Amino acid sequence: MSKRTIQSHFSSSSASTPHTNESTSEPKKSRVEFSHSDLIGDPGKRKPIDDYQPEIRDQVKRAYALNGPTQPRDIIFPQYSEYKDATYCLYCYLFFNSAKPEKFGSSVFAHQGYTHVEARLKCEDFMNQKTNVGRKLVQISKEEEKCYEIQLTASLGVARFLIMQGDAFRGHDESSTSLNKGTYREMIDWYKDKVEIVKEVYEKCSKNCQMLSPDIQKDLTKACAEEVTSVIIDEIRGKKFSVLIDESRDVSIKEQMTVILRFVNDEGKAMERFLGLQHVQSCTAIALKEGLVRMLSSHNLSISMLRGQGYDGASNMRGEFNGVQKLIRDENPYAFYGHCFAHQLQLVVVNDTLLAKHHDVLLEKIKNGEIMTGRDVLEIVKKDSIKPACNGGALGLIGKMESFDFVFILHLMIKLLSMTDILSRALQRKDQDIVEAIYLIMDVKDGLQDMRENGWEPLLKKKINVRGTSRRRKQKVTNMHYYHVEIFLVAIDAILTELNHRFNETSSELLVCMACFNPRKSFSNFDVDKLVRPAEIYAEYFDIGDLTVLPNELKSFVNRARRTPEFLGCTELGKVAEIMVKTNMNTSYQSVYRPIELTLILPVATASVERIFSAMTIIKTDLRSKIGDEWLNDLMICYNKKEIFRKICNEKIKK
Numbered sequence: 001m002s003k004r005t006i007q008s009h010f011s012s013s014s015a016s017t018p019h020t021n022e023s024t025s026e027p028k029k030s031r032v033e034f035s036h037s038d039l040i041g042d043p044g045k046r047k048p049i050d051d052y053q054p055e056i057r058d059q060v061k062r063a064y065a066l067n068g069p070t071q072p073r074d075i076i077f078p079q080y081s082e083y084k085d086a087t088y089c090l091y092c093y094l095f096f097n098s099a100k101p102e103k104f105g106s107s108v109f110a111h112q113g114y115t116h117v118e119a120r121l122k123c124e125d126f127m128n129q130k131t132n133v134g135r136k137l138v139q140i141s142k143e144e145e146k147c148y149e150i151q152l153t154a155s156l157g158v159a160r161f162l163i164m165q166g167d168a169f170r171g172h173d174e175s176s177t178s179l180n181k182g183t184y185r186e187m188i189d190w191y192k193d194k195v196e197i198v199k200e201v202y203e204k205c206s207k208n209c210q211m212l213s214p215d216i217q218k219d220l221t222k223a224c225a226e227e228v229t230s231v232i233i234d235e236i237r238g239k240k241f242s243v244l245i246d247e248s249r250d251v252s253i254k255e256q257m258t259v260i261l262r263f264v265n266d267e268g269k270a271m272e273r274f275l276g277l278q279h280v281q282s283c284t285a286i287a288l289k290e291g292l293v294r295m296l297s298s299h300n301l302s303i304s305m306l307r308g309q310g311y312d313g314a315s316n317m318r319g320e321f322n323g324v325q326k327l328i329r330d331e332n333p334y335a336f337y338g339h340c341f342a343h344q345l346q347l348v349v350v351n352d353t354l355l356a357k358h359h360d361v362l363l364e365k366i367k368n369g370e371i372m373t374g375r376d377v378l379e380i381v382k383k384d385s386i387k388p389a390c391n392g393g394a395l396g397l398i399g400k401m402e403s404f405d406f407v408f409i410l411h412l413m414i415k416l417l418s419m420t421d422i423l424s425r426a427l428q429r430k431d432q433d434i435v436e437a438i439y440l441i442m443d444v445k446d447g448l449q450d451m452r453e454n455g456w457e458p459l460l461k462k463k464i465n466v467r468g469t470s471r472r473r474k475q476k477v478t479n480m481h482y483y484h485v486e487i488f489l490v491a492i493d494a495i496l497t498e499l500n501h502r503f504n505e506t507s508s509e510l511l512v513c514m515a516c517f518n519p520r521k522s523f524s525n526f527d528v529d530k531l532v533r534p535a536e537i538y539a540e541y542f543d544i545g546d547l548t549v550l551p552n553e554l555k556s557f558v559n560r561a562r563r564t565p566e567f568l569g570c571t572e573l574g575k576v577a578e579i580m581v582k583t584n585m586n587t588s589y590q591s592v593y594r595p596i597e598l599t600l601i602l603p604v605a606t607a608s609v610e611r612i613f614s615a616m617t618i619i620k621t622d623l624r625s626k627i628g629d630e631w632l633n634d635l636m637i638c639y640n641k642k643e644i645f646r647k648i649c650n651e652k653i654k655k
Helices: 006-016 054-067 090-094 106-112 116-127 133-137 142-165 183-194 196-204 214-236 285-298 313-318 320-331 342-368 370-384 388-401 404-427 434-454 456-460 479-502 509-517 528-537 544-563 573-582 590-601 607-619 629-640 650-654
Strands: 079-081 086-088 241-249 255-264 270-279 306-311
Touching: 054 090, 054 116, 086 090, 090 116, 142 183, 142 196, 142 214, 142 629, 142 650, 183 196, 214 255, 214 270, 214 629, 214 650, 241 285, 241 607, 255 285, 255 590, 255 607, 270 285, 270 607, 270 629, 285 320, 306 320, 306 590, 404 434, 404 456, 404 479, 434 456, 434 479, 456 479, 509 528, 509 573, 509 590, 528 544, 528 590, 544 590, 573 590, 607 629
Parallel strands: 241 306
Antiparallel strands: 079 086, 241 255, 255 270
């Protein structure tokens, strides 16, 4: 029997075994990915670490470790689950040793031993980059560390500039021979040409450590976004807040839900902070509510701290968010929905904003002489046009512009729009409070009513030079009646009707009560009985003792405020809160400050949300339509919160 070689063994086996598609084709494993939005804030709802795929297990551990323990109520404990009303340990969750099962009892501490310290040490070692196994296997000199630091600083500086400007990172052709390798790579090359030491570092470093890859660009952006978000969360932590939510489609026809948080900071000022974008697969009430809870949970914010909800007017009309607010109210009855007051105000804002835009355009055209310029253009068209249709159309438009109707309505609209413009601009302020908004609308309504009764004669006295009316035109009514009743009164009544329809000052008991705390005219509307009512509405934060002493505390505060110079000239409830914090009166009169704070939290309008969507059209364009949801969210956070992003130093981001 002949000896068989290794080659013959393989050849015979291969020959005897036919290759078929069934034997060689194996299903491809889908790539498992993990993003920050997948974090589950409530520790009682998390699945064990061992249930995650091995290839992403370290990513999950690092994400939870960076996020820190869930402490929704700003109480010092390891972790707290509102779902199970129990405490948990983050270290033990991440590095639990299943080989050492534990149970509470004396044996844990006396015989078996408690492995919490072991888990804590493992977590600290895991987060320490210098103790990483890969770092130990590869010895890095001090010189190499210094070069890497220079390289990282240059890359981060370029990334920060592009993020601040909302510019694209990538290019169509990023090869070394390309004439335009994309903004990020081109700026790195420019940086190397300008700074000699940076150029030397890039020339010395290995080809696989250029810090130019798309993953590096995304990591730099994420590091920036995490630091910005960390500042925002630190501002909010332990405070009550409300949410302003809206959804819109981006250029790639994806439904993006924007979440903005409104709260009162440590200085007593109402703030609105952009929390992030959340891609939702559908616009059902359950999907939107789950998306909101998931976003809050990923930042260790609890829905139990929610005290107000505000949604866009158009979305409310579609009915998408009506179910959302009910689902949230079922879980948290103190999360008051803004339909009774903020919704009406915001619809007025929408309409008045349109009027304000027309007002600005109209004044600009009159100032620049564009209306008369347009008439001159029509004169040229009428004179030089060889087409009868163009000639006749231009002649007709000139006639309309020279008519009394056109000029009269022009002057009337300038007057009306100047009144509503004040309201529109004021309501779009980020720090506007709901009580001040009431007074603004009341002022506009009073002004319009006064104009309706007394503004006709002053308008008639304006000198208006127009072309005369043809005698052939039959007058069914007198000119005075036509312009006074059918134009002047109708225009004013249309705006008054809109205001009265969209906003009714008796629609919210809370607002009517807190309006008595307005500081105008030295708290002239002060009413103790009405001001006690908000404390009864927020009964969770006021015990029987607080409610008993609140009337006397309110009287004492108002008497002191009337004697305090800082309150002189104060006209807004928001300023009252700021002055109370500045003078430490918020600690002396805590029962007075709390309902003011809760009122300021209530959302006024969703103008901030619309600004976010405007910014999204800058970040995600037709040429950048393939940008991922996570990268888009990171870019949006930094771009929309530039005032925070600018203050964060590079050293903090590099950590």
